[in-house]
Every structure is written in C-alpha cells, then in structure tokens.
Amino acid sequence: MENAKIFITGGAGFIGSYVVEELLAYKPARIIILDNLIRGSLENMQAFINNPVIEFVEGDIRDRELLEKCVAGADYVFHMAALRINSCAANPRDGFEVMLQSTFELAELCLKHKVKKVIYSSSASVYGLAQHFPTPETDNPYDNQTFYGGAKLWGEQLFRSYKFMFGLDYVALRYFNVYGARMDTDGKYTEVMIKWLDCIRDGKAPLIYGDGSTTMDFVYVRDVAKANVAALLAEVTDEAFNVGNCEETSLKQLLHTLLKVNNSTLAPEYREANSVNPVSRRLADNTKAKNFLAFQPSISLEEGLYELSQWYFEKQKIKI
Ligand SMILES: NC(=O)c1ccc[n+]([C@@H]2O[C@H](COP(=O)([O-])OP(=O)(O)OC[C@H]3O[C@@H](n4cnc5c(N)ncnc54)[C@H](O)[C@@H]3O)[C@@H](O)[C@H]2O)c1
Structure with a gap:
C-alpha cells in the first residue's frame, strides 16, 4: 500500500x-x-x-x-x-x-x-x-x-x-x-444508544419499546x-x-452495559413496541474473515460503549 x-x-x-x-x-x-x-x-x-x-x-x-x-x-x-x-x-x-x-x-x-x-x-x-x-x-x-x-x-x-x-x-x-464515536445520531437501529445516553445525562428513565429481546451484533x-x-x-x-463482533446482545443487555459503563443506577421503563421489526436477531459468524483476512474484532461491547459515551458527552461538553 x-x-x-x-x-x-x-x-x-x-x-x-x-x-x-x-x-x-x-x-x-x-x-x-x-x-x-x-x-x-x-x-x-x-x-x-x-x-x-x-x-x-x-x-x-x-x-x-x-x-x-x-x-x-x-x-x-x-x-x-x-x-x-x-x-x-x-x-x-x-x-x-x-x-x-x-x-x-x-x-x-x-x-x-x-x-x-x-x-x-x-x-x-x-x-x-x-x-x-x-x-x-x-x-x-x-x-x-x-x-x-x-x-x-x-x-x-x-x-x-x-x-x-x-x-x-x-x-x-x-x-x-456498527457503533462508536462519530456514529449516526438519527439512524433507526443506532439511535437508541444516543437516546439512552441523553437519558443518562438528564437522569431520566431510559425507555425500551417492546420487551427488549431483539438482538443485534454490535461491532466497534x-x-x-x-x-x-x-x-x-x-x-x-x-x-x-x-x-461482526460475534456476540448477540439484546436491547435489554445493551442498556444494562451502557448504564454500567456510565455508573448509572437508572431503571428502564417499558413501552409497547411502536414499530414492527422484521429482523429480530443478528449474530455474525466471522470464521471466514478470521481465516482469509486474519481479522478478529478486538473491542468489547463494554470498552466500545465507554468510548462512545466519552465522545458523546465530550461533544456536548457535558460533565456527568
Ligand atoms: N453503520 C452501520 O451500522 C453500517 C452497517 C452496514 C453497512 N454499512 C455501510 O457502510 C458504509 C458506511 O456507512 P456509515 O455508517 O459510515 O454511514 P455514513 O452515512 O456516515 O457514511 C456514508 C457517507 O457517504 C456520503 N454520501 C452519501 N451519499 C453520497 C453521494 N451521493 N455522493 C457522495 N457522498 C455521499 C455521506 O455524506 C456519508 O459521509 C455505507 O455503505 C453503509 O451502507 C454501515
């Protein structure tokens, strides 16, 4: 190169x-x-x-x-x-x-x-x-x-x-x-992290629509x-x-980890699902990328969410 x-x-x-x-x-x-x-x-x-x-x-x-x-x-x-x-x-x-x-x-x-x-x-x-x-x-x-x-x-x-x-x-x-610092703050799937970060900042209960069982594979x-x-x-x-990160994370688990990395004791509130998501699960098998590209993800969800939180709060110049 x-x-x-x-x-x-x-x-x-x-x-x-x-x-x-x-x-x-x-x-x-x-x-x-x-x-x-x-x-x-x-x-x-x-x-x-x-x-x-x-x-x-x-x-x-x-x-x-x-x-x-x-x-x-x-x-x-x-x-x-x-x-x-x-x-x-x-x-x-x-x-x-x-x-x-x-x-x-x-x-x-x-x-x-x-x-x-x-x-x-x-x-x-x-x-x-x-x-x-x-x-x-x-x-x-x-x-x-x-x-x-x-x-x-x-x-x-x-x-x-x-x-x-x-x-x-x-x-x-x-x-x-994909998530991390500089991420989209309006996307259908990603905005939830940003909305929850706003709740953490404001001390308001984070909302989960549906039962929070939908899973995704979050890769930094x-x-x-x-x-x-x-x-x-x-x-x-x-x-x-x-x-992918090869880890299946439900919305409920995602919120739990986000609260943890921000030392927050807020409890979620559940609301009726407001849209039908036809894709209820995501979990990657990265074996092929590992074999052909020698690629393996290295950043855990906890580390990634910590970095995202730091960036987001810094961006808004808000200290929590
Ligand atoms: N973010 C995710 O979770 C995710 C997941 C799967 C695939 N992807 C793909 O990865 C790629 C990068 O995604 P991202 O998350 O960085 O999104 P992004 O929207 O931040 O990046 C796309 C970039 O393309 C530019 N762009 C859009 N239309 C253009 C046009 N007509 N001419 C010139 N520039 C244009 C945008 O300004 C933007 O900077 C995209 O192809 C996306 O579909 C993203």
Missing part, C-alpha cells in the same frame, strides 16, 4: 473517516475522499483533513465526470458512500441513483482505469432475518425485505459479475451493527476499519465477509 493512490467514496462519514485514519498508517501517496457531506462532516475528518496526503473533494458520486476524475490513477478504491436504510425506504429513487446507478458507474470506471482492487461496503441487511445463528456468509439473502439490503446485495453481485466477466478484483464486507467502528484494511492487504478476491 506504500505509495499507492487510494480513492474512498463516503470517506467523510462515520466508518469512512476511521478507514482513512487506518490507511494513513500504511503511508499511501494519496488518499482522495469524495463525499457530498449529506451525512459526513469536516468534523469527522478533523484528525487528517490537513494532512498533505489527503485530498478532500466535496461532491456527489452521481456526478460521473467528477467520479471519473477521482478514480483516474487510483490503485485501490473503497466504496462506502451510501444512503441509510431509512432514506432508501423514504426515497427509493434516490436510493436507486446512489446505491445502484452510481455503484455501476464506479465499477465501469474502476475497470476503465485499471483499479487493482475494490473494497465494497455491504451489509448484514442482505440476509434479512437470517436462517442460522451465528450467520455464515452462505446463508441465503431471500429473506431481505428492504430496498437497502437489496441494493447492497446487487452491489456485491455487480462486482462479482465484473470479476467473472472482466477480472476486476474486489472484496465485499457485510458489516453488522475501529474494528470495522481494520477489517477494511485487512481486506485490501489480503491475497483474496471475489469473496464476501461478515464483519
């Missing part, structure tokens, strides 16, 4: 900004970030925006000319720009343009400009409610009901076909529930960034990998 030119879409975002930080340690010649800041921010890039290796381009991946300028000369591409699951549901046409059309244009441009490898951010959403727990990559994707999950799966299949037809090397990473963002770099460095192509 030393002296390589790397292009990253969505590099001003939550996960993307950590991938950039991780990549800088490998001394690339250049990292070009294309982001329209619809969700990403200059604040996320604070640690590296003034580094001479970094070139930040504020713009849209739907702008093909701009996209080509960024891809031209790149050795490696990380494709992370995407709309959130809720945005895709609210505006499927935008979802189509950003997640499908632009990913297609990017694949075409990677081929044209002889990019050596693409690392594609996919999602555990491709499984819908999985068939097996822990879920291996071989579980089928037919239970996904979301536009977002469908778009991520199509992206994987697009790169798969471009490998088959034209030899374009790629790896797809199916992230589970720095581990996800490490998986991205591992996917680039490993001699592997044409494969999709789960990236």
Whole structure:
C-alpha cells in the first residue's frame, strides 16, 4: 500500500473517516475522499483533513465526470458512500441513483482505469432475518425485505459479475451493527444508544419499546476499519465477509452495559413496541474473515460503549 493512490467514496462519514485514519498508517501517496457531506462532516475528518496526503473533494458520486476524475490513477478504491436504510425506504429513487446507478458507474470506471482492487461496503441487511445463528456468509439473502439490503446485495453481485466477466478484483464486507464515536445520531437501529445516553445525562428513565429481546451484533467502528484494511492487504478476491463482533446482545443487555459503563443506577421503563421489526436477531459468524483476512474484532461491547459515551458527552461538553 506504500505509495499507492487510494480513492474512498463516503470517506467523510462515520466508518469512512476511521478507514482513512487506518490507511494513513500504511503511508499511501494519496488518499482522495469524495463525499457530498449529506451525512459526513469536516468534523469527522478533523484528525487528517490537513494532512498533505489527503485530498478532500466535496461532491456527489452521481456526478460521473467528477467520479471519473477521482478514480483516474487510483490503485485501490473503497466504496462506502451510501444512503441509510431509512432514506432508501423514504426515497427509493434516490436510493436507486446512489446505491445502484452510481455503484455501476464506479465499477465501469474502476475497470476503465485499471483499479487493482475494490473494497465494497455491504451489509448484514442482505440476509434479512437470517436462517442460522451465528450467520455464515452462505446463508441465503431471500429473506431481505428492504430496498437497502437489496441494493447492497446487487452491489456485491455487480462486482462479482465484473470479476467473472472482466477480472476486476474486489472484496465485499457485510458489516453488522456498527457503533462508536462519530456514529449516526438519527439512524433507526443506532439511535437508541444516543437516546439512552441523553437519558443518562438528564437522569431520566431510559425507555425500551417492546420487551427488549431483539438482538443485534454490535461491532466497534475501529474494528470495522481494520477489517477494511485487512481486506485490501489480503491475497483474496471475489469473496464476501461478515464483519461482526460475534456476540448477540439484546436491547435489554445493551442498556444494562451502557448504564454500567456510565455508573448509572437508572431503571428502564417499558413501552409497547411502536414499530414492527422484521429482523429480530443478528449474530455474525466471522470464521471466514478470521481465516482469509486474519481479522478478529478486538473491542468489547463494554470498552466500545465507554468510548462512545466519552465522545458523546465530550461533544456536548457535558460533565456527568
Ligand atoms: N453503520 C452501520 O451500522 C453500517 C452497517 C452496514 C453497512 N454499512 C455501510 O457502510 C458504509 C458506511 O456507512 P456509515 O455508517 O459510515 O454511514 P455514513 O452515512 O456516515 O457514511 C456514508 C457517507 O457517504 C456520503 N454520501 C452519501 N451519499 C453520497 C453521494 N451521493 N455522493 C457522495 N457522498 C455521499 C455521506 O455524506 C456519508 O459521509 C455505507 O455503505 C453503509 O451502507 C454501515
């Protein structure tokens, strides 16, 4: 990777900004970030925006000319720009343009400009409610009901076909529930941590909608960034990998740990479930990533929630 030119879409975002930080340690010649800041921010890039290796381009991946300028000369591409699951549901046409059309244009441009490898951010959403727990990559994707999950799966299949037809090397990473400092504070699945942190700050009872038995597999963002770099460095192509923490955590357990790391004695209050969540369980099987990428998550939920809490309270300049 030393002296390589790397292009990253969505590099001003939550996960993307950590991938950039991780990549800088490998001394690339250049990292070009294309982001329209619809969700990403200059604040996320604070640690590296003034580094001479970094070139930040504020713009849209739907702008093909701009996209080509960024891809031209790149050795490696990380494709992370995407709309959130809720945005895709609210505006499927935008979802189509950003997640499908632009990913297609990017694949075409990677081929044209002889990019050596693409690392594609996919999602555990491709499984819908999985068939097996822990879920291996071989579980089928037919239970996904979301536009977002469908778009991520199509992206994987697009790169798969471009490998088959034209030899374009790629790896797809199916992230589970990513959390950590700089995380999204409005997302459907992640906002609960932030809402509870607000309750801890204000000394109010945290609310659990439903019985709190829905489970997720929470993986810390720095581990996800490490998986991205591992996917680039490993001699592997044409494969999709789960990236989770391999721990199934219910909402109830999540709240318990969040209260614990913040030394809070607040008790939760339960409310009737206000939405139907078709995905009641998530648990990754990371065996494949361990074998092919030598990737293993290293940050426990307790450590991660502590770091998240510190960041969130610091951000608000609130002392608890
Ligand atoms: N956060 C998670 O739990 C999670 C789970 C599975 C998969 N993913 C995937 O990982 C990737 C990164 O996610 P994240 O959590 O960092 O989200 P994020 O929203 O913070 O990052 C996405 C970035 O893409 C940018 N972007 C969106 N549309 C764009 C466009 N048209 N042109 C240019 N830039 C655009 C946004 O401004 C943002 O900075 C995404 O592909 C996402 O789908 C995330």
